[in-house]
Amino acid sequence: MNTLPDFPWDRLEQHKERAGAHPDGIVDLSVGTPVDPVPQLVQNTLAAAANSPGYPLTHGTKELREAAAGWLRRRHDVTVDASDVLPLIGSKEFVAWLPTYLGAKRVVFPELAYPTYEVGARLSGAAPMASDGLLALGPQHVDLVWVNSPGNPTGRVLPPEHLRKVVAWARERGTVVASDECYIELGWEEQPVSILHPDVCDGSHEGLLAVHSLSKRSNLAGYRAAFVTGDPALVRRLLHVRKHAGMLMPGPVQAAMTVALGDDEHVDAQRELYAARRARLRPALERAGWRIDHSTAGLYFWASNGENAWDQVSKLSEIGILVAPGDFYGPAGKRHIRIAMTATDERISAAVRRLQ
Ligand SMILES: Cc1ncc(COP(=O)(O)O)c(C=O)c1O
Numbered sequence: 001m002n003t004l005p006d007f008p009w010d011r012l013e014q015h016k017e018r019a020g021a022h023p024d025g026i027v028d029l030s031v032g033t034p035v036d037p038v039p040q041l042v043q044n045t046l047a048a049a050a051n052s053p054g055y056p057l058t059h060g061t062k063e064l065r066e067a068a069a070g071w072l073r074r075r076h077d078v079t080v081d082a083s084d085v086l087p088l089i090g091s092k093e094f095v096a097w098l099p100t101y102l103g104a105k106r107v108v109f110p111e112l113a114y115p116t117y118e119v120g121a122r123l124s125g126a127a128p129m130a131s132d133g134l135l136a137l138g139p140q141h142v143d144l145v146w147v148n149s150p151g152n153p154t155g156r157v158l159p160p161e162h163l164r165k166v167v168a169w170a171r172e173r174g175t176v177v178a179s180d181e182c183y184i185e186l187g188w189e190e191q192p193v194s195i196l197h198p199d200v201c202d203g204s205h206e207g208l209l210a211v212h213s214l215s216k217r218s219n220l221a222g223y224r225a226a227f228v229t230g231d232p233a234l235v236r237r238l239l240h241v242r243k244h245a246g247m248l249m250p251g252p253v254q255a256a257m258t259v260a261l262g263d264d265e266h267v268d269a270q271r272e273l274y275a276a277r278r279a280r281l282r283p284a285l286e287r288a289g290w291r292i293d294h295s296t297a298g299l300y301f302w303a304s305n306g307e308n309a310w311d312q313v314s315k316l317s318e319i320g321i322l323v324a325p326g327d328f329y330g331p332a333g334k335r336h337i338r339i340a341m342t343a344t345d346e347r348i349s350a351a352v353r354r355l356q
Contacts, residue, residue: 004119005115005119008328009031012030012324012325015314015317016317018317019316019322020320021320022354025320027321027322027343027347027348027351027354028343029323029339029340029343029351031340031342032216032300033221033342034219034220034221035343036219036273036344038220038222039266041259041266042218042256042260045259046252046253046256049251049252050252052250052251054251055248056251056254057248058087058243058247059239059243060086060254061258062082063258064087064254064255064257064258065082065085066082067257067258067261067262068082068261069085069229070261071262072194072196074264075264076184076193077198078196080196080205083232084205084231084232084235085228086227086229086239086242087225087226087227087257088226088227088247088249089248090224090226091180091211091213091215091228094226095120095146095180095211096119096123097120097123097124098120098178099123099124099126099144100120100123101241101242102143102144102176103143104121104124104126104143105127105143106127106129106142106143106144107126107142107144108134108137108144109128109145109148110131110132110148110330111330111332112154112326112330112332112333113148113151113330115328117146117148118130129142130330141174141175143176144175145175145176145177145178147178147179147180147195148180148181149163149184149193150183150184150187151298152182152300152329153300153302153324153328153329154294154295154300154302155298155300155301155302156296156297156302157187157190157192157296159193160193160200163179163195164199167200167208170207171206171207174207175207176207176208176209176231177195177207177208179194179195180211181194181195181211181212182211182216183297184212186216186271186274186298187296187297188278188296191297195208195230196208196229205230205232207231208230208231209231209235210229210230211228212228212229213226214226214261216299217267217270218266219270220256223253225249225253225256225260273345274299274341276345277341277345277348278301280349284352284355284356285301285339287355287356288355290305290337291303293336299341300338300341301338301341302326302336303339304326304336304337306335307335308335309325309326309327309336310327312337316337319355320350321354323340324337325338
């Protein structure tokens with residue numbers, strides 16, 4: 001346990017205080033936590049399912065699994081059997097425990113990445129390795145490779161040809177590929193594709209897992225609602241361990257998630273809110289001297305004005321805007337900042353005004 005890094009956001013405290021001292025209040029763009037309401041339909045379903053005295057199934061209800069399979073088919077041209085869907089209590093817990101479930105000894109993740117991939121490797125006692133070039137990894141066996149497209153923090157989309165190469169590399173070596181697809185509904189200038197799409201995996205899900213979260217697409221971060229699907233044999237193994245470990249999604253949340261997966265209207269409406277925020281914030285940042293890299297999808301701008309990341313954080317905190325330094329996500333981020341679009345329209349307007 002003592003090999004775990006410090007929780008990165010604790011290091012932002014002093015900048016948060018400074019931003020909070022702005023007379024018109026802080027504009028917090030440092031975390032990707034949704035701020036818009038939970039869709040009414042989903043709230044109503046949660047409330048109606050409140051009388052839930054018995055234990056829920058680890059595997060989830062049949063309706064939930066079918067709703068997940070239906071959504072993947074409808075929105076992402078991916079066909080999975082509903083029995084190969086496994087609910088997760090938000091995707092973070094799964095990211096943190098997957099290496100342990102697999103008994104992994106060596107785990108690879110992107111050089112700029114969501115910190116929990118490394119945390120998961122450390123929790124399981126595996127060797128963590130940040131690398132974007134699989135060919136450079138040498139002959140040592142790798143048990144698990146994480147990909148994340150659209151990526152956090154960069155908003156980069158991995159094209160199907162890239163994902164195909166990862167799948168081919170992994171299949172030659174018996175390596176599991178886990179694809180974190182929690183931003184897949186948020187493609188802007190590029191459309192992300194799932195690792196389970198036939199153009200990527202040639203119709204076989206062997207050795208592949210796709211992880212999906214409703215936190216961002218449906219504003220359900222507070223419900224803890226996600227699922228994993230893919231290789232039937234792997235999903236069975238995961239189900240077996242999670243049954244023993246009591247990793248049960250609460251019944252009312254299962255009901256709410258089923259309805260959320262069946263409804264595209266709220267997802268499209270939320271997308272429009274983020275698109276409008278992007279369209280206002282981007283030119284304001286550019287006018288103020290920031291260059292935006294990647295960021296063709298997802299919830300963040302990956303930006304740089306060429307200075308050290310912490311100097312950029314400091315500069316923005318002086319005008320009451322809090323952002324995350326790029327080195328939270330790996331040393332390659334030391335000259336970037338990550339700016340989240342998860343603030344109300346009113347707070348985005350405040351940020352745009354202050355950047356002038
Ligand atoms: C890349 C990535 N994966 C997983 C998560 C975790 O999402 P949740 O646990 O809410 O499903 C996040 C949250 O920001 C993320 O950015």
